[in-house]
Amino acid sequence: MKGAGKIDPLADLSPGSVCQIVSLELSGLLRRRILDMGIVPGTIIRCIRRGPSGDPTAYLVRETLIALRNEDATQILVKRLSNGEENV
Amino acid sequence: MILSAEKKKSRKDHIGLSEAKNQFSIALAGNPNVGKSTIFNALTGLHQHTGNWPGKTVDNAQGDFQYRQKSFIIIDLPGTYSLLAHTVEEQIARDFLCFANPDVTVVVLDATCLERNLNLALQVFEITPKVIVCLNLMDEAQKKDLVIDLPSLEHELGVPVIATSARQGEGLKELREKIYQVATGSLQTRPRQIVYSSDVEEAVRDLLPHVETIANNPLSPRWIALRLLDGDGSFLDSLSNYLSIDRDLSPGWEESKCAH
Numbered sequence: 506m507k508g509a510g511k512i513d514p515l516a517d518l519s520p521g522s523v524c525q526i527v528s529l530e531l532s533g534l535l536r537r538r539i540l541d542m543g544i545v546p547g548t549i550i551r552c553i554r555r556g557p558s559g560d561p562t563a564y565l566v567r568e569t570l571i572a573l574r575n576e577d578a579t580q581i582l583v584k585r586l587s588n589g590e591e592n593v
Numbered sequence: 594m595i596l597s598a599e600k601k602k603s604r605k606d607h608i609g610l611s612e613a614k615n616q617f618s619i620a621l622a623g624n625p626n627v628g629k630s631t632i633f634n635a636l637t638g639l640h641q642h643t644g645n646w647p648g649k650t651v652d653n654a655q656g657d658f659q660y661r662q663k664s665f666i667i668i669d670l671p672g673t674y675s676l677l678a679h680t681v682e683e684q685i686a687r688d689f690l691c692f693a694n695p696d697v698t699v700v701v702l703d704a705t706c707l708e709r710n711l712n713l714a715l716q717v718f719e720i721t722p723k724v725i726v727c728l729n730l731m732d733e734a735q736k737k738d739l740v741i742d743l744p745s746l747e748h749e750l751g752v753p754v755i756a757t758s759a760r761q762g763e764g765l766k767e768l769r770e771k772i773y774q775v776a777t778g779s780l781q782t783r784p785r786q787i788v789y790s791s792d793v794e795e796a797v798r799d800l801l802p803h804v805e806t807i808a809n810n811p812l813s814p815r816w817i818a819l820r821l822l823d824g825d826g827s828f829l830d831s832l833s834n835y836l837s838i839d840r841d842l843s844p845g846w847e848e849s850k851c852a853h
Contacts, residue, residue: 513625534679537823541675542711 511585516562516578518552524583525549531580538539543567612833616664617776618693620687622717623701625672626711628729630654631759632701633669660769663689665776668695674709676716677825684827690720692835694811696776699768701727704734704741704756714750717786719816724735724752725771725782732758751783786815809836 512527526548529536544550544567553563553570559570573581604845623629637656654669670689671682690698700717702710707728717724726746728734732743747754753771757764788794800818804810807817812832820828 533824536675537675538679541677541712543712559718569709 511581511586512582514562514579515552515573515581516575518583518585520552520554520562522588523549523551523586525586527582527584529581531577535577539577539581542571543569544571546587549586550583561578599680610733615826616666617772617773619665619667619776620689620693620695620698621667621669622690622698622713623670623672623727623729624674624713625705627672627703627710628671629672629701629757632699632727632729632757632765632768633667635759635762635765636667658769660773662777663773663777665772666691674713676713676720677823682833687720687828688831688835690717691812691831693720693818695723697723697725699725699727699772701729704728704730705737708740715785718750718752718786720821722784723775723784724784725755725768725775726750726752727764727768728754728756729759731763732761733772749785751785753782754782772780774809789819792813793819793822807836 513524514527515524515526517522519558524571526544526546528546529539529544531539548566551565555562556572560575562578563572564578565571621629621633627759633654634657637658648846655666656669657664657666659665668689670686673680673683673686675683675689676687677683689695698717698721700714702714714724714726721845726747728743729742730742741756743754743756753775755768755771757768759765771780775782789797797815800821801814804817804821807814810817817832
């Protein structure tokens, strides 16, 4: 599979792709908030869809849909497990 | 726990909790929409009246019930995903658990999404050992064909786990009995404590001697040390306020900033 296993920012994922959280490069309250929502290293996360202007993006985490700003999602590093649109 | 008149007065002033003499206080914590209020109403039989938190617009409901010749006051806290205070609700729930020192805290969890809900339970475990986990919405979980291994969960968590479907009135009898047992001390709980990375644990060990010198402190020193490491300013403000300590003079604060 093309791109599988590669480390990328979460924001680079296209809808449909699935990845695993590697690390959070965030700090302070935002980091805390992201962790409280269940986004921790090892968590599987699926990119669902983008907002009309490409931001924010909805992600499925532990059966809950969460919207993240791309600005914040670029600071979450993930390992790609399967790609989205380009493979569909 | 029976409080002295003096302590009771300060609890009323700070927390807005007006329990009568010989009354056990029970806090209901949980994520939003897990059925805390349904459990509250079922336990109290709709005898609730709302109390107000000083300086806050958010209400907390208080009600009472009798069980086995004992009187219990139950406080329905605002629903939160965390106690690490990003929002007013989280701050209220945290301050109540930390400073009102309830005799029992019932953490209500949504049985259909346990994984997400357990985060709050683990945070409560760090504040107080007297916890009961109430797995509510068991009827919903059954509809989703979810099977939960209650004895294993209880073993893993170290506290009693009660399955309820509050809307159907199921499990409430057992919940009342466990509240009674934990409140009176006939049942001891040992909630599982999170062990952090060795760096964090080492920093906590360094801070503990300083934290332990804080006078009249009803809180777990470990919890305070962890919040110091977080650099959680909102918690330090509450701590200074409730314990009437001068933050600038409190030992450990400067060091914690360095550690952070």
